[in-house]
Structure formats: structure tokens, C-alpha cells
Amino acid sequence: MATKLDKDAEARRNALGFGNARVITADEYFKRVRHNVVRGCKWDGEEMMSVLNELGKDPLRHAERRFVSLINEDHGDMAGAAPGIFIGIQLIHPGERVPNHRHNSVAIYHTLQGTGFTTVEGERYPYKKGDTIVCPAWAYHEHEATGTEDTIMYVCQDMPEMAAKRTLFFEEPEGVENLRHMVQGTSKSWSATRDPDKE
Amino acid sequence: MATKLDKDAEARRNALGFGNARVITADEYFKRVRHNVVRGCKWDGEEMMSVLNELGKDPLRHAERRFVSLINEDHGDMAGAAPGIFIGIQLIHPGERVPNHRHNSVAIYHTLQGTGFTTVEGERYPYKKGDTIVCPAWAYHEHEATGTEDTIMYVCQDMPEMAAKRTLFFEEPEGVENLRHMVQGTSKSWSATRDPDKE
Amino acid sequence: MATKLDKDAEARRNALGFGNARVITADEYFKRVRHNVVRGCKWDGEEMMSVLNELGKDPLRHAERRFVSLINEDHGDMAGAAPGIFIGIQLIHPGERVPNHRHNSVAIYHTLQGTGFTTVEGERYPYKKGDTIVCPAWAYHEHEATGTEDTIMYVCQDMPEMAAKRTLFFEEPEGVENLRHMVQGTSKSWSATRDPDKE
Amino acid sequence: MATKLDKDAEARRNALGFGNARVITADEYFKRVRHNVVRGCKWDGEEMMSVLNELGKDPLRHAERRFVSLINEDHGDMAGAAPGIFIGIQLIHPGERVPNHRHNSVAIYHTLQGTGFTTVEGERYPYKKGDTIVCPAWAYHEHEATGTEDTIMYVCQDMPEMAAKRTLFFEEPEGVENLRHMVQGTSKSWSATRDPDKE
Numbered sequence: 001m002a003t004k005l006d007k008d009a010e011a012r013r014n015a016l017g018f019g020n021a022r023v024i025t026a027d028e029y030f031k032r033v034r035h036n037v038v039r040g041c042k043w044d045g046e047e048m049m050s051v052l053n054e055l056g057k058d059p060l061r062h063a064e065r066r067f068v069s070l071i072n073e074d075h076g077d078m079a080g081a082a083p084g085i086f087i088g089i090q091l092i093h094p095g096e097r098v099p100n101h102r103h104n105s106v107a108i109y110h111t112l113q114g115t116g117f118t119t120v121e122g123e124r125y126p127y128k129k130g131d132t133i134v135c136p137a138w139a140y141h142e143h144e145a146t147g148t149e150d151t152i153m154y155v156c157q158d159m160p161e162m163a164a165k166r167t168l169f170f171e172e173p174e175g176v177e178n179l180r181h182m183v184q185g186t187s188k189s190w191s192a193t194r195d196p197d198k199e
Numbered sequence: 200m201a202t203k204l205d206k207d208a209e210a211r212r213n214a215l216g217f218g219n220a221r222v223i224t225a226d227e228y229f230k231r232v233r234h235n236v237v238r239g240c241k242w243d244g245e246e247m248m249s250v251l252n253e254l255g256k257d258p259l260r261h262a263e264r265r266f267v268s269l270i271n272e273d274h275g276d277m278a279g280a281a282p283g284i285f286i287g288i289q290l291i292h293p294g295e296r297v298p299n300h301r302h303n304s305v306a307i308y309h310t311l312q313g314t315g316f317t318t319v320e321g322e323r324y325p326y327k328k329g330d331t332i333v334c335p336a337w338a339y340h341e342h343e344a345t346g347t348e349d350t351i352m353y354v355c356q357d358m359p360e361m362a363a364k365r366t367l368f369f370e371e372p373e374g375v376e377n378l379r380h381m382v383q384g385t386s387k388s389w390s391a392t393r394d395p396d397k398e
Numbered sequence: 399m400a401t402k403l404d405k406d407a408e409a410r411r412n413a414l415g416f417g418n419a420r421v422i423t424a425d426e427y428f429k430r431v432r433h434n435v436v437r438g439c440k441w442d443g444e445e446m447m448s449v450l451n452e453l454g455k456d457p458l459r460h461a462e463r464r465f466v467s468l469i470n471e472d473h474g475d476m477a478g479a480a481p482g483i484f485i486g487i488q489l490i491h492p493g494e495r496v497p498n499h500r501h502n503s504v505a506i507y508h509t510l511q512g513t514g515f516t517t518v519e520g521e522r523y524p525y526k527k528g529d530t531i532v533c534p535a536w537a538y539h540e541h542e543a544t545g546t547e548d549t550i551m552y553v554c555q556d557m558p559e560m561a562a563k564r565t566l567f568f569e570e571p572e573g574v575e576n577l578r579h580m581v582q583g584t585s586k587s588w589s590a591t592r593d594p595d596k597e
Numbered sequence: 598m599a600t601k602l603d604k605d606a607e608a609r610r611n612a613l614g615f616g617n618a619r620v621i622t623a624d625e626y627f628k629r630v631r632h633n634v635v636r637g638c639k640w641d642g643e644e645m646m647s648v649l650n651e652l653g654k655d656p657l658r659h660a661e662r663r664f665v666s667l668i669n670e671d672h673g674d675m676a677g678a679a680p681g682i683f684i685g686i687q688l689i690h691p692g693e694r695v696p697n698h699r700h701n702s703v704a705i706y707h708t709l710q711g712t713g714f715t716t717v718e719g720e721r722y723p724y725k726k727g728d729t730i731v732c733p734a735w736a737y738h739e740h741e742a743t744g745t746e747d748t749i750m751y752v753c754q755d756m757p758e759m760a761a762k763r764t765l766f767f768e769e770p771e772g773v774e775n776l777r778h779m780v781q782g783t784s785k786s787w788s789a790t791r792d793p794d795k796e
Binding site (some may be wrong): 020021022023024025026027028029030031032034035036037038039040042043044047048051055066067068069070071072073074076078079080082083084086087088159160161163164165166168182183184194 | 219220221222223224225227228229231232235236237238240241242243246247250253254264265267268269270271272273275276277278279282285287294300358359360362363364365367382383
Binding site for chain 2 (some may be wrong): 437442533539552
């Protein structure tokens with residue numbers, strides 16, 4: 001069904017604002033809201049480790065930056081293994097420390113290999129293969145790999161949905177000057193020192 | 200940083216599945232997850248009513264099909280006023296009845312004009328201008344407009360996020376044969392009689 | 399089925415951490431995850447206005463503090479009209495200004511009465527009865543009521559779910575010193591000057 | 598601030614409906630929406646396996662019923678490792694098959710041990726230690742453990758939030774008669790043969 005929009009009305013509306021407002025009919029809505037084909041997806045363990053080991057040749061950068069992420073391309077810009085769930089594999093070499101930081105996505109760490117300590121808001125938990133530790137939203141946390149093996153953690157977060165809703169914040173590493181709103185656009189980060197669009 | 204993916208590995212993976220799996224680095228991830236510019240948005244009341252009044256010339260179809268929806272185009276396929284929130288304006292002529300139906304999105308009805316009854320799981324609530332009635336997820340509900348004025352309701356639902364997560368179901372009107380999973384793709388609706396892609 | 403937890407193991411675990419970790423069986427899980435009775439709910443327009451008019455006798459406090467909120471008590475601590483949706487009714491007297499502020503919940507304003515301007519990240523939109531304006535997550539916004547009538551806005555946000563997930567932030571009014579994480583508990587706000595548990 | 602609710606109004610409202618509607622002030626709202634203390638949480642790998650091995654002594658029941666789930670008790674009735682994320686550990690003995698079923702929560706399977714096949718909507722993926730396979734919402738899936746070792750999978754889903762929003766559906770095993778809305782209360786499942794409150 002044609003919506004028979006008055007062209008003058010459209011011009012008037014665009015003159016008032018940005019031109020991004022539309023009023024659509026029910027029929028149009030259900031065509032837009034029905035989402036496209038999404039298939040099952042498998043990520044091969046050896047491929048994950050091969051990409052991760054490439055990253056492992058570089059020194060640890062920032063607080064959260066030595067991981068690979070599993071993407072189902074069928075979800076488009078809801079980037080992750082699922083629209084609501086990010087899966088990452090994190091590598092920490094013995095003796096390294098991922099410094100204290102926080103984000104308002106939840107992080108669930110399952111240790112696949114290695115030993116060390118994860119500290120959440122000052123509580124220090126030893127980890128070993130098979131343990132799971134959760135860091136609640138906006139709680140400070142750090143990791144330190146001890147022992148002789150690399151630490152490999154399977155990490156689950158609720159980032160993709162939060163990014164799409166523009167609710168995601170990072171403070172990395174600890175320090176008010178490192179607070180960032182993790183989006184692009186009109187609503188700028190309040191950080192005077194770091195621009196996410198530059199990194 | 201190049202991910203140096205083994206091309207043979209990629210070919211192997213694609214041979215196993217659909218080819219939609221990717222393993223990306225942290226740097227690539229944060230580029231993808233940072234969402235684009237989203238501007239404020241205004242929908243003019245007169246324009247809403249003008250589109251709605253066009254729809255009002257046709258008879259009421261299905262249980263939920265005489266409404267207009269407010270779209271902020273900046274959200275792409277998270278179609279709605281916001282990524283998590285759908286806003287619709289619904290019109291019911293005096294004497295009409297929106298038959299019993301349900302969906303697993305929540306619906307919040309605020310009456311802007313008119314009088315009548317909204318029945319939620321058998322409980323019959325009279326409505327008048329200024330009242331708000333909520334229908335919980337998957338509760339049956341129907342509306343009947345009485346009095347002499349058109350009923351106009353401002354409706355709020357959590358559909359866009361649910362559609363993007365592929366969790367949205369409708370049963371419209373009441374009846375097992377009308378159950379539908381509101382997506383396209385591999386996971387077909389179990390309805391033998393109605394195909395959402397045909398409507 | 400009894401889980402036959404080794405009491406020594408439980409003691410060991412509690413000794414390591416806070417004592418909030420539990421491992422439960424599938425049967426126990428499905429009992430916990432199935433949620434209780436939630437009924438439909440109606441809020442009477444006259445009652446809303448009566449509570450709001452009481453608030454209107456006091457001067458405007460803070461940026462967001464002259465509104466009433468509709469609560470379905472059946473949702474427990476997911477406080478709102480629905481688990482994912484907050485509905486508030488906001489009153490602004492002629493000549494008043496709700497100063498610039500932001501939050502990472504989305505806000506959708508539908509004008510029920512009055513005229514004035516809503517400014518979103520510097521874009522100034524005139525509003526009148528029947529218009530809807532959306533302020534995206536973490537965009538600065540302010541309202542000023544002009545004309546001679548009270549401004550009454552029907553406001554929809556996605557706060558309840560965000561509060562339950564501990565992702566909610568406010569900056570009210572504008573200014574780094576007013577940034578607050580809207581929860582209680584171990585993960586403190588970074589605000590040195592305002593403690594949400596004190597307000 | 599006292600809300601000075603007219604007692605007569607309250608009586609009138611309760612007479613109309615269920616008595617679960619409340620209109621509260623902004624001050625009351627922010628007290629309710631600010632959530633309680635949530636601490637970090639660690640689940641010991643040996644304890645998980647000890648509870649899971651108890652379950653392993655019984656035959657496999659239903660499609661999804663041999664797993665343990667990690668609960669952070671601080672989240673109350675948002676039962677899971679986090680408000681939005683369920684973590685379960687699933688055990689399948691060699692030769693067993695988890696029959697075809699589906700749910701509108703997403704499931705992400707990471708193989709910790711064992712070999713076999715996961716079939717998603719007819720696509721058969723071999724799995725081995727280190728692989729991750731995702732089953733999209735409402736896609737049919739089944740598992741079969743082959744080889745000689747037990748299959749142990751670390752499973753991530755978005756169930757807790759969905760249950761709290763009352764949007765969760767299961768069809769387990771495959772068959773229209775097994776469709777169930779996974780809540781308690783007024784909105785009954787359409788299953789004539791299975792009542793979730795009886796299981």
C-alpha cells in the first residue's frame with residue numbers, strides 16, 4: 001500500500017531536523033523487522049589458535065587487546081558469535097599482567113590452559129584449567145599469568161547488543177582520563193585524551 | 200595487522216560449513232563493534248495522523264495491522280524509534296474489535312483518544328484518554344472501541360531488539376495454526392497455513 | 399535429584415571467594431528460570447496526573463526529577479511498566495528549563511500537552527501536542543517549556559533491563575563531576591562529589 | 598516525599614483490575630531501579646565436573662537435561678552466571694544422541710573434550726576439542742557423541758534475560774506438541790500434553 005506521504009510534509013519535516021525520521025505503515029514495518037537468513041556457524045579450534053598465536057608475537061597492548069573474536073557474518077553489524085553474545089579467546093604469556101580496567105559489559109572467563117590470578121574489585125581468585133570466573137559489569141579486574149604455560153581463556157561478553165544500543169563504556173586502563181563511550185557519532189566520548197575513532 | 204589466515208584452512212572450513220565463520224583480531228573487532236552516527240529524531244504529530252488516516256480508509260486487517268510506526272533511519276535494520284523500542288500509533292474505529300491475539304513482545308497501550316475495553320487474558324479493562332494498559336509478553340489481548348470517537352493508542356513494544364535476536368513470535372489471531380516465528384531464513388515457522396514472507 | 403555436593407568442596411570454595419557461586423543441575427535450573435505469574439496492569443490517567451500535580455508544587459530538582467513512573471508490581475525488582483521498558487510522565491511548567499544532561503538509556507518523548515523546545519546534541523526541535531522526539535543513548539538533551547500551558551510528556555526508556563544488568567550511567571546535569579554508575583555495591587561510581595546511595 | 602495518594606483512588610483502581618498497578622515518584626523510582634551489590638564469582642572446575650559426573654550416572658533425559666549451570670547467587674531470580682548469560686556444562690557419553698530440538702535462546706557450544714557431530718538445521722558439523730559451534734535462535738539442532746571419550750561442552754546461552762522478559766520458548770524434542778512457553782502464570786503454554794510446572 002502506498003503511504004501517500006505529502007511531499008510538502010516531508011520537506012517541512014526535513015527542514016526541521018536531520019531528515020532521518022520516517023512514519024511507515026504496519027505492512028512496511030513487518031517487512032523491515034523480519035530478519036534475514038542466519039545459518040549455524042562453526043569456528044575451527046586450530047584456526048582460532050593460529051590467529052591468536054600471530055597476535056602473541058607482539059607485546060601486550062592496552063588492557064584488553066590480545067584476543068581473537070568469533071564472528072558469524074550472517075549477523076551483519078551485530079558483530080559477534082550471536083547478536084547478544086561476544087566470544088573471544090585471550091592469550092596471556094607467563095609473567096604478563098593485563099592491567100586493571102573495567103567495562104559495563106559482563107565478562108565470563110573460562111580457563112582452557114595455564115594458571116594465574118584474576119582480581120575482581122580487589123578479590124584475588126587463583127585460576128587453573130577448568131575454572132570459570134565472572135567479572136560483573138563495571139567492576140575493575142586484572143589478570144596475571146603465573147606458572148610456565150601460556151594462559152588461554154575462553155571469554156564470553158554481552159557486547160554486541162550493547163554496542164548496537166550504544167550503551168557500551170570502557171575505562172581501560174583504570175583512570176578517569178581513559179573513560180570512553182564506545183561508539184562513533186554525535187555523542188562524543190568525554191575523554192579529552194583518547195579518541196576511539198583514532199585507534 | 201594482517202591476520203595471515205592460512206588460505207587452505209579457510210577453504211577447509213568453508214568446505215565443512217556455510218562459509219559464514221570468521222576469526223578476527225581485537226583491533227578488527229573494536230572497529231566493527233563501534234556503531235555509526237545516530238542523530239536525534241522528531242516525528243511530527245500531524246504527519247503521523249495523516250498516514251494513519253489513510254490506513255483508516257481500509258477495513259481492519261488481521262489482529263494488529265492498522266498502525267503506523269516511527270522509524271529512526273539511522274538505526275538501519277534495528278527498525279524502530281530506538282534499537283530496543285518500537286513506537287506505533289494504532290487506530291480503531293467505533294464498533295471495531297481487534298481480535299484476541301498474542302506475541303512475546305510486551306505491548307504498552309496509552310490512550311490518546313476514544314473509549315472502549317482492552318481485555319488481557321480474560322480481565323476486561325475499560326480505557327479512556329490518559330489511561331495506560333500493559334499486556335505482558337505472550338498474554339492474549341483484544342481491543343474493542345466503543346463510544347462515538349475513533350480510538351487512538353500510542354503503543355510501545357520491545358520488538359526491534361527481539362527481531363534482531365530472532366526471538367520474536369506471534370499468534371495472530373488466536374489459534375495454534377497462526378503461530379509464527381517472525382524471521383526469514385533456515386529456521387522456518389511451524390505454521391503450515393501461513394508464511395510470513397507471503398504477507 | 400540431590401546434587402550430592404561435597405560439603406568440603408563447598409567450604410573450600412567459600413574460603414576462596416565470596417560464597418555466591420553455585421553449581422546446580424539442569425532440573426534445578428529450569429525451576430529457577432521459569433518466572434512467576436505476571437498479570438496485565440492498568441494505570442488510571444487521573445491517578446497519574448494527581449500524583450504528578452503534587453510533584454508540580456515543588457520547584458524542579460536536578461535534570462530529570464519531576465516525573466511519575468508506572469510500575470507493574472508483578473515484575474519485582476525489574477521496576478517499570480515491563481521488564482525492558484520504563485514509562486514516566488514528566489511535567490514542566492511554562493518558563494522552566496530541564497538543563498542539559500545525558501544517560502545511556504534511550505528516551506522517547508511524546509508530547510501530550512504544551513509547547514516548547516527539546517534540544518538534542520545542539521539540534522533544537524520545537525514540540526507541540528502529538529509530536530514524538532527521541533534522544534539516543536548518551537546524547538545530551540534539554541527541554542524548555544514555552545507558551546502558557548504546562549508541558550506534559552509521556553516518556554519511554556529502556557532503563558529497567560539496563561539497571562538489572564548494571565549497565566546504566568547518568569551525567570546529570572552536564573559535567574564530568576556528575577557522572578554516576580546507577581547501581582549500589584562494590585563497583586563504585588567514579589564521581590567524587592555525588593553518591594547515588596545518598597540521594 | 599509522600600505521594601499523598603488518594604485512598605479512594607487506590608480502592609477504585611484495585612476494583613478495576615488486579616491491584617498490581619502503582620504510580621510512583623521519581624525519587625521512589627531511582628531507589629528501586631538501583632540494583633544491589635553484585636560481587637565477582639568463581640566456580641571451581643573440579644566441583645563442576647563432580648556435580649556433572651553425578652548426573653552422568655543416570656540415562657540422558659529429554660533433549661537438554663544433562664548439564665550443570667553456574668549461578669551467581671547475587672543476581673537473585675536472573676538465574677545465571679550473569680543477568681544476560683547462562684553458562685552450562687553438558688556431558689554426552691559415547692554413543693548417546695541428544696535428539697533434535699530448538700529454543701529461541703541462542704546456544705554456543707565450545708568442545709572441551711570428545712568428538713562427534715552437531716547438526717544445525719540439517720548441516721552436520723564434526724566437532725573436536727577446541728571447536729566452537731553456534732546454533733541460532735529457534736534453529737533445530739542435535740548432538741551425537743562418537744569416539745571413545747565423553748563429550749564435554751561449555752555452553753553459553755542468553756536465557757536469563759529472556760526468562761525475565763517472559764520471551765523464552767522451547768520445542769523439546771522436535772514436535773509441535775512439545776512447544777512450551779517457559780514461564781509460570783496467566784499466560785499458559787499452548788502445549789496440551791506437557792505442563793512445565795509439572796516437570
